[in-house]
Amino acid sequence: MKTKKIVTLAAAVALSMVLSFLESLIPPLSTVPGVKLGLANTVTVFLLYTYGAREAGVVSLVRVLLSSLLFGSFVSLAYSLFGAVLSYAVMVFAKKFLPFSALGVSVLGALMHNAGQVLCACIIMESAALAVYFIPLAVSGIIAGIAVGVLAGVLTVRLSKIL
Amino acid sequence: MRKSDGKRRIIFDLLLIAALLLVSLSVCFIFNAVTEEGSVVRVYKGNRVVAEYPLSVDGEYYVGEGNIVRIENGKAYMASADCPDRWCMHQGKICDVGERVTCLPNRVMLEIVE
Numbered sequence: 001m002k003t004k005k006i007v008t009l010a011a012a013v014a015l016s017m018v019l020s021f022l023e024s025l026i027p028p029l030s031t032v033p034g035v036k037l038g039l040a041n042t043v044t045v046f047l048l049y050t051y052g053a054r055e056a057g058v059v060s061l062v063r064v065l066l067s068s069l070l071f072g073s074f075v076s077l078a079y080s081l082f083g084a085v086l087s088y089a090v091m092v093f094a095k096k097f098l099p100f101s102a103l104g105v106s107v108l109g110a111l112m113h114n115a116g117q118v119l120c121a122c123i124i125m126e127s128a129a130l131a132v133y134f135i136p137l138a139v140s141g142i143i144a145g146i147a148v149g150v151l152a153g154v155l156t157v158r159l160s161k162i163l
Numbered sequence: 164m165r166k167s168d169g170k171r172r173i174i175f176d177l178l179l180i181a182a183l184l185l186v187s188l189s190v191c192f193i194f195n196a197v198t199e200e201g202s203v204v205r206v207y208k209g210n211r212v213v214a215e216y217p218l219s220v221d222g223e224y225y226v227g228e229g230n231i232v233r234i235e236n237g238k239a240y241m242a243s244a245d246c247p248d249r250w251c252m253h254q255g256k257i258c259d260v261g262e263r264v265t266c267l268p269n270r271v272m273l274e275i276v277e
Contacts, residue, residue: 073247075268101169104176107183124267126210132261135194138187142180149176 005051008163009059016043016063021071038110038144040067044088045106045152050160053092060084079120086116102156106149107142114141201260201275204239206232209270218258218275230271239273240264 019039026037040063047056064084068077091109094100100108114137122130206214206226216224216234223233229245238256241264251266257275264273 073268076248079267099172099175100179101172101176103173104179107176107180111183121265121267125207125265125270125272127207127272129261130263130265132194133263135187135190139184139191142183142187146180 004163009047009051009055012043012047012059013062013066016040016059017067017070019043020063020067024071036144038113038141038148041087041106041109041113041145042148042152042155045091045102045109045148046155046159048091048095048105049102049152049156050163053095057088057092060088075124078124079117082120083113083116086119087113102153103146103149106152107145110145110148111138111141114138198259198261200237200258201262201277203276204232204234204257205274205276207270207272207274215276226271227269229269230266232273239275241266241271241273244269244271 017040019042023037023039043063044056044060047059061084064077064080068074068080072080087109090112091105094105094108098104115134118131118134118137121133122128202218204216204218205212206216206224208227213226214224216222216232216239218234218237218239221235223231223242225231230241230251231243232239233242235256238258240256241251241254244251244266246266246268248268251264251269251271254264257264257273260275260277262275265271
């Protein structure tokens with residue numbers, strides 16, 4: 001791999017970890033657990049559209065592992081992993097087969113990220129009824145996905161010249 | 164890829180977003196309309212019910228060794244927890260049927276019933 005690419009991906013991991021940390025500082029937006037802005041997904045979507053699925057996936061995985069090790073607990077790792085994997089799978093599928101741009105893909109990704117977290121909570125608590133939490137998370141996910149998608153789109157356009 | 168392809172994609176995006184928002188907001192609305200206040204808070208440890216307390220009586224109860232649930236003015240909430248993130252303590256006070264407060268690390272859940 002070219003040195004430039006290695007450095008860029010490393011920077012991407014660091015950036016997404018910082019974004020993840022920053023949003024954890026924002027006071028809880030709602031009583032529902034897991035209402036995050038998903039800012040770190042900006043990096044994932046960006047990488048998906050500049051380098052490709054593999055790079056986006058690896059950076060995402062590394063970020064989730066490192067973030068949970070540094071700032072979270074074993075439970076938060078499970079949470080994040082579920083969300084990230086589901087979100088990633090859907091985004092890659094959507095980018096390849098569905099007629100959406102980065103915006104739509106990002107919205108689907110954010111939605112699926114929240115869905116993954118709710119699913120994880122249902123499994124841990126062994127209660128399917130926790131799924132009702134997905135209702136407000138769906139709305140916040142869509143809004144977050146829009147913001148992240150627009151941001152990632154702008155970044156892709158601006159940085160693709162340098163990368 | 165031609166420019167018109169980009170525009171077409173964005174239209175699809177907007178349609179997707181509109182559809183998703185419509186569905187989720189409707190569900191939100193319906194959900195709010197059918198909830199009603201409850202009278203009992205049920206306490207789970209894992210998936211076993213370990214206690215039930217009436218919301219009408221103020222009180223403070225231990226759940227296992229790490230959580231304390233308090234009932235005050237007809238609402239229940241997690242007053243104290245020893246989990247790493249204490250997220251359960253920020254989930255607010257619950258009083259409607261079906262509302263829940265969960266402490267995932269300690270596998271404790273409070274749920275309002277009937």
